[in-house]
Amino acid sequence: MTAWLVTGGAGYIGAHVVSALLEAGFEAVAYDNLSTGKRRFVPGGARLVEADILDTDAVTAALRTHGCVGVIHCAGYKYAGESVKYPTHTYLQNVSGTATLLEAMAAAGTRNLVFSSSAGVYGTPDTEVVTEDTECRPESPYGESKLVAEWLIRDQVTATASSDAPLAATSLRYFNVVGSGPSQVYDVSPHNLFPKVFATLMRGEPARINGDDYATPDGTCVRDYVHVVDLANAHVEAARALDEGRPLEPVYNLGSGAGTSVREIVDAMRDVTGIATEPLVGPRRPGDPARIVAAGDLAARDLAWETRFTIHSMVRTAWEAMPRG
Template identity: 65%
Template sequence: MSWLVTGGAGYIGSHVVRALAAEGLDPVVLDDLSSGIASFVPEGVPFVRGTILDQPLLERAIDEHGVTGVVHVAGYKYAGVSVQRPLHTYEQNVTGTAVLLQAMAAQGVDRIVFSSSAAVYGTPDTETVTEGTPKSPESPYGESKLIGEWLLRDQGVATGLRHTSLRYFNVVGSGEPDLYDASPHNLFPLVFQALLDGKTPKIFGDDYATPDGTCVRDYVHVADLAVSHAAAARRLDAGDTLEAAYNLGSGDGVSVKQIMDAMAQATGIAFDPEVAPRRPGDPDRIVAEGVLAGRDLDWQMRHTLLEMVSSAWEARKAAA
């Protein structure tokens, strides 16, 4: 009885592995290390190196480790770059998910928690996003995540697969000092690197219709996110019926200026961010409601913004 975590050596996946282990759900990691880091896999947790595109490998891993459920975190996660690499994005996120579902069906595994994304909404007309907000993805990445949700839905109809998809915006922080965000595209590592290089981070526009003039977005702590993945797995194990999708959102969000202020406080590096022109298409505010996840998946914001930044900074320094 164990749960396979695809992408379990990555930033989010490695936190999910620890959350599952804390719940006694016996994680098994599968990762091709294209962006994951082998040292993120805890000692004693089985590690299968390979891709979700390899169905025979998936079936062997499921069989050899007694897998009864899957948390599917693996995927190509760079929304901006996906515009330049659409075929690669679809191969990894759509074909890969289909192959995984085929392997699960072949081995009789009937439960899955899918790491989806708020990118399925695109740029919504409303400032607060609910699960019912219309889906209008604006990148191959967002489209691939929405198709992934459809694949789960259709497989549920066809085979009785029990599933849920967790959508979230910006994942930050660190739950362990040895786990850090190594993405070359995410805000926190980019700002940290700029500060370490003696450069001044940028704010794109300070004349938005928000309290301090900078964009407001949803930021959630990666350890809080992982708790809800484990809660979803536990409830599927119990035979409970879950919603098809949940937003893991803060409900109020933080501004870019607030993030920069917290960066200066956490790092001890005083700076005044450079104000650059607005980027086309950036809305004033996008924040997700997390009421349903709070009801069903033990979702809550357990960390302040300063705690998010401080934990990420300490992990980044430890990795240097």
């Protein structure tokens, strides 16, 4: 049984990854400074190291102490909109944090890395379906920082190729992560769609739809939503492949290939919550493309990637996990 360190392991995505690792028979160590993560999110059977990703010595010590063969790097500042207000903080956490991690891995001789990246690296693509070959044109410091972190990882793979501990790595890109697993770990972000709309509905206010005159089946924007359990399982499959020495692509998209409209999301939320308010339709937001989804063909081939949840089950699991009051 091999141990993996999960940075950001007490967060929404990271804690689900920790749970998936344990279920797959790996040992898991959650590494988190608890700035946004929650101690109670770390599942039983996992160890928690409370420390900062920018602390090279602490990361190195955690890797050595627990004999970690690899890292799943989920720690970071994940708010695209807010990153425009706080670009230096975003780069510090996402770029400097990745550089610190790579230094610590080299010092500890830890060879495997799965990076939790973002489809934000694509910006607003010219194509409706994003593939790994789609040009990266990030439009926020968040998307830029994720792309730079991927470059850092790529360069470290090259730099260590002939060393005693060559780095093997892959990056996983995805759009909107929603839902909750059986552990009842919920999305704590006030900026993400599901918690934001849930809070609006619980206040008795209507959800807002920005434009209903797009060239889509119901006139509202179509986006890609993936369930956090499916996402966590893909991270674990990537870790397993690296642990077994199987070659992986440098990047994979984790997408549905189909997408869901904003109207379908709002309707599902009304069905699941029983809060039957009519959504308020406003004007389009500048720059919002009609449809963006990611193809997951490569991940299906190499990482057993599949989207197993309907939009109603995504909403239901998220709603059941949300705290009340």
